[in-house]
Amino acid sequence: MIRSLLVALVAFELLVLPAMxxxxxxxxxxxxxxxxxxxxxxxxxxxxxxxxxxxxxxQAFHSPELRVRGVSVVFGNTDIDKAEHVANQIVSRFGPxxxxxxxxAGSGAELGIDTDAVRAMAAALRENxxxxxxxxxVTNIGTLLKLHPDLAPxxxxxxxxxxxxxxxxxxxxxxxxxxxxxxxxxxxxxxxTAMQVILDHGVRxxxxxxxxxxxxxISRQDLADLAHRSDVGGAGxxxxxxxxxxxxxxxxxxxxxxxxxxxxxxxxxxTHPHLIAGLDAVVTIEQGPDDGATxxxxxxxxxxxxxxxxxxxxxxxxxxxxxxxxxxxxPVLLDTLAGVNTGPxxxxxxxxxxxxxxxxxxxxxxxDRVLHRIVDADGMVNYAGLKRDPVDLDAYLAxxxxxxxxSLGRGEQLALLLNAYNAFTLKLIVERYPxxxxxxxPEADRWKAERWTLAGRQVSLDMxxxxxxxxxxxxxxxxxxxxxxxxxxxxxxxxxxxxRWVDAQLDDQARRFHSSPRWLKFDLNAPxxxxxxxxSIYKWYAKDFESQGGRAGASIVSHAARYCPPLRSFLRRGxxxxxxxxxxxxxxxxxx
Numbered sequence: 102m103i104r105s106l107l108v109a110l111v112a113f114e115l116l117v118l119p120a121m122x123x124x125x126x127x128x129x130x131x132x133x134x135x136x137x138x139x140x141x142x143x144x145x146x147x148x149x150x151x152x153x154x155x156x157x158x159x160q161a162f163h164s165p166e167l168r169v170r171g172v173s174v175v176f177g178n179t180d181i182d183k184a185e186h187v188a189n190q191i192v193s194r195f196g197p198x199x200x201x202x203x204x205x206a207g208s209g210a211e212l213g214i215d216t217d218a219v220r221a222m223a224a225a226l227r228e229n230x231x232x233x234x235x236x237x238x239v240t241n242i243g244t245l246l247k248l249h250p251d252l253a254p255x256x257x258x259x260x261x262x263x264x265x266x267x268x269x270x271x272x273x274x275x276x277x278x279x280x281x282x283x284x285x286x287x288x289x290x291x292x293x294t295a296m297q298v299i300l301d302h303g304v305r306x307x308x309x310x311x312x313x314x315x316x317x318x319i320s321r322q323d324l325a326d327l328a329h330r331s332d333v334g335g336a337g338x339x340x341x342x343x344x345x346x347x348x349x350x351x352x353x354x355x356x357x358x359x360x361x362x363x364x365x366x367x368x369x370x371x372t373h374p375h376l377i378a379g380l381d382a383v384v385t386i387e388q389g390p391d392d393g394a395t396x397x398x399x400x401x402x403x404x405x406x407x408x409x410x411x412x413x414x415x416x417x418x419x420x421x422x423x424x425x426x427x428x429x430x431x432p433v434l435l436d437t438l439a440g441v442n443t444g445p446x447x448x449x450x451x452x453x454x455x456x457x458x459x460x461x462x463x464x465x466x467x468x469d470r471v472l473h474r475i476v477d478a479d480g481m482v483n484y485a486g487l488k489r490d491p492v493d494l495d496a497y498l499a500x501x502x503x504x505x506x507x508s509l510g511r512g513e514q515l516a517l518l519l520n521a522y523n524a525f526t527l528k529l530i531v532e533r534y535p536x537x538x539x540x541x542x543p544e545a546d547r548w549k550a551e552r553w554t555l556a557g558r559q560v561s562l563d564m565x566x567x568x569x570x571x572x573x574x575x576x577x578x579x580x581x582x583x584x585x586x587x588x589x590x591x592x593x594x595x596x597x598x599x600x601r602w603v604d605a606q607l608d609d610q611a612r613r614f615h616s617s618p619r620w621l622k623f624d625l626n627a628p629x630x631x632x633x634x635x636x637s638i639y640k641w642y643a644k645d646f647e648s649q650g651g652r653a654g655a656s657i658v659s660h661a662a663r664y665c666p667p668l669r670s671f672l673r674r675g676x677x678x679x680x681x682x683x684x685x686x687x688x689x690x691x692x693x
Contacts, residue, residue: 136166137166137167137168137232137371137372138167138168138170138229138230138231138232138257139161139167139168139169139170139231139232139233139234139368139371140169140170140171140172140173140222140225140231140232140233140234141157141158141161141169141171141172141173141234141236142172142173142174142175142205142218142222142233142234142235142236142237142239142241142242143157143158143172143173143174143175143184143188143236143237143364144174144175144176144177144178144179144184144236144237144238145158145174145178145179145184145187145188145191146177146178146179146183146184146187147187147191147343147344148187148343148346149178149179149183149187150178150179150347151178151347151363152343152344152347152360152362153236153361153362153363153364153365154178154236154237154364155187155191155343156340156344156362156364156365156438157234157236157362157364157365157367157368158172158188158191158192158195158196159191159195159336159340159438160365160368160369160434160437160438161234161368162195162196162197163195163336163437163438163440164368164372164437166371166372167368167371167372169196169197169200170225170229170231171200171201171203171221171222171225172188172192172196172200172201172202172203173202173203173204173205173217173218173221173222173241174188174202174203174204174205174218175205175206175218175237175238175240175241176206176207176208176209176237176238176240176291177237177238177287177288177291178237180207181204181205181206181207184237185202185204188202189202194339195336201221203216203217203218203220203221203222204216204217204218205217205218205219205240205241205244206218206238206240206241206244208240209238209240209291209292209294209295211240211244212240212243212244212247212292212294212295212298213243213244213247213248214244215244215248216241216244218241219241219244219245219248219249222241222242222245223245223248223249223252226249226252226255226256227252227255229255230255230256230257231255231256231257232256232257232258232259232260232371233256233258233259233260234259234260234364234367234368234371235259235260235261235262236260236261236262236288236363236364236367237262237288238288238289238291238292238295239259239261239263239288239289239292239295239296239299240291240292240295242259242295242299243292243294243295243296243298243299244295246298246299246302246304247298250302253302253303253304256304256305257305258304258305258306258307259299259304259305259306259307260307260309260367260368260370260371261288261289261296261306261307261308261309261367262288262309262310262314262363262364262366262367263286263287263288263289263296263308263310263408264286264289264308264310264384264408264409264410264420264422265286265310265311265312265407265408265409265410266312266409266410266411266422267387267407267409267411269311269312270283270392271283271284271285271286271311271315272284283392283393284393285393285405286310286311286407286408289406289408290405290406293386293406293408296386296408297386300384300385300386300419303419305419305420305421306384306419306420306421307367307370307379307420307421307423308382308384308408308410308420308421308422308423309363309364309366309367309370309423310410310422310423310424311363312423312424313366313377313423313424313425313426314361314362314363314365314366315361316425316426317361317362317365317366317426317430317431317434318357318359318360318361318608319344319348319359319360319361319362320348320358320359320604321345321348321358321359322576322604323359323435323604324340324341324344324345324348325341326435326511326512326604327340327341327435327438327439328340328341328342329511330439330441330510330511336438336439336440337438337439337440340438344360347360348360355673356659356662356663356669356672356673357663358663362434365434366423366426366430369426369430369433369434370423372437373430373433375427376426376427376429376430376433377423377425377426377427377430378423378424378425378426378427379421379422379423379424380412380413380421380422380424381412381413381418381420381421381422382410382411382412382413382418382419382420382421382422383410383411383413383416383417383418383419383420384408384409384410384411384419384420384422385409385411386406386407386408386409387406387407387409388404388405388406388407389404389405389407390402390403390404390405391403391404391405393405410422428602428605429601429602431604431605432601432602432604432605461505461508461509461510461513462509462510462513462599462600462601463500463504463509463513463516463517463600464500465497465516465517465520465597465598465599466597467493467496467497467500468493468494468497468520468524468597469596469597470493471487471493471494471497471524471527472593472594472595472596472597473595473596474486474487474493475487476593476594476595477595477692478595479592480584480591480592480593480594480595480690481592481593481690481691481692481693482527482530482586482593482690482691482692483691483692484527484530484531484534484535484689484691484692485534485535487527487531488531488534491528491531494524494527494528494531495528497524498524498525498528498553498554501517501520501521501524501554501555501556502554502555502556502557503556503557504517504555504556505556506555506556507556509600510600511574512600512601512603512604513599513600514600515570515574515576515579515598515600515603516597516598516599516600516602516603517598517600518565518569518570519570519579519582519583519598519603520597520598521553521555521565522562522565522566522570522583522584523582523583523584523593525553525562525565526539526562526584526585526586527586529542529547529562529586530586530689536689537688537689538587538687538688538689539585539586539587539687539689540687547562548561548562548563548585549561549562549563550562551564553565562585566583570583571645575645576607577642577645577646577660578607578608578610578611579607580638580642580645581607581610581611581613581614581638582594582598582606582607582610584690586689586690587685587686587687587688587689587690588686588687588688588689588690589619589620589636589637589683589685589686589687590690591610591613591614591620591638592610592613592614592690593690594606594609594610611663611664612664614636614664615661615664615665616664619636619683620635620636620638620683621633621634621635621636621661621665622634622683623665623667623668623671623678625667625671630678631671631676631678632678632681633658633661633668633678633679633680633681634680634681634682634683635657635661635680635681635682635683636682636683636685637682637683637684637685639657639660639661639680639682640682643657646660646661647660657680658672658678658680659672661680
């Protein structure tokens with residue numbers, strides 16, 4: 102996909118991948134029958150460039166829905182020698198025993214030249230029809246069709262990580278100025294001729310473009326969580342170790358503390374199509390002004406080809422254009438990468454893998470009902486209604502008292518602790534309602550009172566926050582999720598946190614918090630110098646925001662900028678600003 106966002110930042114270096122032997126779990130579960138045959142055509146660059154191809158390969162090998170028929174490599178993220186080397190290492194560790202990696206084209210100039218990759222794909226297609234996941238330039242598939250046009254009907258579909266809607270630019274959200282130069286549609290533009298060959302042969306396309314992957318982010322915390330999970334063959338720890346350099350480049354080069362796992366969206370649609378929305382489209386190659394040109398010249402504008410997808414309006418579609426992943430996609434992806442609840446390795450010749458038993462979960466449905474009933478769109482609470490009918494809240498508090506916290510996985514523990522803090526706070530207010538502020542409650546009965554039963558022990562609200570959450574999870578996003586009943590506390594969300602969703606929910610809360618002038622005000626056009634006003638939460642917990650991930654030089658300003666595009670853009674241009682802090686309104690967060 103748009104790897105050239107980072108091309109200027111990436112100087113090829115020695116491969117950092119460790120020497121890897123084959124690690125294989127014994128078969129202890131009955132083999133399942135994969136329903137989808139797929140070939141992986143990749144431009145792997147883990148260690149020297151983009152990591153998404155390698156993640157996609159592990160995702161595919163861990164997906165019981167798939168039978169991986171073979172792997173081939175093509176130029177793209179790196180040269181063909183490095184791509185082949187990296188692919189062999191990944192297959193030897195995570196793929197089926199004995200699966201070879203087939204070498205393909207080293208450049209777009211090799212379109213039409215027979216290679217081991219083309220011969221292997223042709224042989225596999227003659228055995229059975231299959232989907233081809235072409236997540237680099239499509240030179241190998243173009244050559245396959247040029248040399249073996251009779252096999253076109255046996256290609257179920259080609260998954261391509263490329264394409265766009267007309268007029269769309271591949272820009273991060275802080276760049277709203279349409280005059281900005283944009284990165285190219287990397288996979289497509291490296292060999293548009295091969296793409297035209299696919300279109301000419303009438304093969305069905307599924308486009309997994311920048312648009313669909315641009316909303317999915319893999320963070321440092323995600324990598325750390327993968328490393329700590331019980332997984333197949335050590336996949337989570339391997340991904341964490343071999344993706345840190347890539348995350349660093351995004352963070353240092355683009356000011357984004359995460360990266361998009363582009364190619365995984367293609368395989369994700371294949372295994373879980375209900376989690377990724379798509380529309381029927383007509384795809385064509387068209388010439389237009391180069392949106393990546395840095396110097397505008399109206400007389401002789403630079404031109405380039407575009408792979409355009411237009412929604413069908415009376416014509417016959419030749420592609421499915423993917424554009425929006427469901428929020429459930431990312432948790433499913435992380436589970437799959439870690440090898441949690443996956444079936445045996447793909448291919449009929451492969452040995453199976455253990456099916457990992459999922460960690461216990463906790464049912465928050467009762468609290469979810471409470472929140473849906475009493476919380477409005479602004480995060481304000483109907484305390485009067487809750488006081489009239491506290492049955493569900495009391496039932497939920499009783500369930501918290503008897504739970505076994507230690508039996509839960511990390512995400513489940515965090516979700517439970519966040520919910521417990523908010524539920525106990527609601528009960529604290531309801532017991533004394535009507536009151537004007539939580540501070541009307543005597544200090545000894547407020548945050549330090551060890552009167553709440555959680556997992557069989559008496560705890561205070563302070564103990565939950567400062568002993569059980571902050572030092573254990575080290576995630577500053579929790580400060581946007583713990584709601585202390587004040588008007589200028591973060592908004593209470595109208596749903597319970599859950600182990601599966603908690604990461605996405607924390608991201609939602611962080612974005613919601615920073616999008617409101619109640620908690621962040623950035624004025625680039627102030628009379629003298631730009632001004633930044635932040636919630637006092639940033640002042641009280643400055644160390645939490647400055648130390649996320651142990652990154653040197655972090656600041657509360659840089660943390661706030663992650664969720665404020667204008668501020669992020671300003672800082673990337675070399676701007677500096679000293680924050681001040683907004684007054685904190687402790688009046689009750691009650692619906693007016």
